[in-house]
Amino acid sequence: MGKVSIGLRGWRFDEEAVFAADGTIRPLDNMDAETRERIVRLSAMMGEPCDCCYLIHGEEEIQRCNPAQAIYGEALGEVLLCDDHEADFVYWFQEEGGTRHAGERELKDRFHQWFLDGGRAPDGFELEHVEEDPEDVPEAPDPDEELPGLEEEIEEMDDDELDALDMDLSDIDFDG
């Protein structure tokens, strides 16, 4: 069974657990709870700004933040990162004790604190998947394209379950 990232790098899913043979999303009811939770959160996070950019620029200058291209951490404790800041997170995780918080929602706050305290990956620390053309301005992924059929599936979820995921349909930026 193939593992795939959907929309954002980082989180991996079993392709067959998420998509039916026709490429549309499976009924959310049929997914295990963890997969369902992560899919719903993922859809809400696509198009959101990078956490580090946001820590630097804040709400007043949100237009200067890059859209997130990667997602790490646990559902409800996600860390969103642009191409520029992903290296800072990976460095923190691998070299600055971030692994201690693997699997915990607290990881997000710990990373934010390190970043706010001036933590950065050193020059020369590179991720393997660095894009060949750094001039390309990355675009935010579109949940409707990445997860076809999700909008209808979320509409059928109970409100209690959506509340537990801290979700509001208006968080999701479906085009159509």
Ligand SMILES: [Zn+2]
């Ligand atoms: Zn950033």
